[in-house]
Amino acid sequence: MNSTTETRMSLTLAVGALCMVFALSMSAQVQTTTTASADSATVVTTVARGEIVYISGNNVVVKMEDGSLRHFDNVPDTAKVTVDGKELGVHDLQVGMKVQKTITTTTIPKTITTVKSVNGTVWNVNPPLSVILTMENGKNQQFEIPKDQKFNVNGQMVDAWGLKKGMKISATKVVEVPETMVRQRAQMTGKMAPPPPAPPADAPILIAVLVPSAAKPAPAAEPAPTKLPKTGGPLPLIGFLGAFSLASSLGLRALRTKRGN
Helix, strand or coil: CHHHHHHHHHHHHHHHHHHHHHHHHHHHHEEEEEEEEECCCEEEEEEEEEEEEEEECCEEEEEECCCCEEEECCCCCCCCEEECCEEECHHHCCCCCEEEEEEEEEEEEEEEEEEEEEEEEEEEEECCCEEEEECCCCCEEEEECCCCCCEEECCEEECHHHCCCCCEEEEEEEEEEEEEEEEEEEEEEEECCCCCCCCCCCCCCCCCCCCCCCCCCCCCCCCCCCCCCHHHCCHHHHHHHHHHHHHHHHHHHHHHHHHHC
16 A cells, blocks of 8 residues: 555656656747836826815715815725824814825836747748747747748748748747836825904904992981971870860869868
8 A cells, every 4th residue: 555655656756747847848948038118107196175074983074176075984094194294093183174185196108028039940830820840859849920920040031931841940029018007196185174263353352340349338317307207296295285284273273272261
């Protein structure tokens, strides 16, 4: 059992090594070079401005310069706005704050050039579609012939129809593929909401002045009444005079009686 397993593993390793050698030998016959060239870059900057009119948690509503409202839902906590040199998160924003987003887009056109070169001896040719070459390692390899492909035969350039069996040729295939690389960089800045405006200079200003209260003057003496009070009316005086007259009359009568006797 162990011998069989070891045999299978040995065969597997041998096949893998053979495939690797074959791939390396084949790749060694075709030389490939890839280069990239960049043209002048184009930079476009766009600026969007607005004012924060509503904030609730991570949801922000901004009124843009054209009057439209833009809703930003679930703004991540990692998003930052630079205000007066400080980076503020979404929970530090305030209603009335002016915000500005500057997007810089850089577009760089590039050309990817791939050059493949091969050397071999023509073993068979099927113009204008394909050719089979015997490589330096003695292996045959088939190649598709690109349109308008030229081959160098002893310093002369011929097409697929000029190839003959036994010719030693070299061919170079150049493929250019245009690519465009686009990079964007966004920057958020803002300004705090302005303070409330001060009152105009000609507006009256209410000033409260605390004035100490003066001591209350002592109450003035009441003038003597010009009339007797109801309790001091003439009735007691009249009664007193009546009693006095009665007593006098009785006294005189008693005196006369005494003298008559």
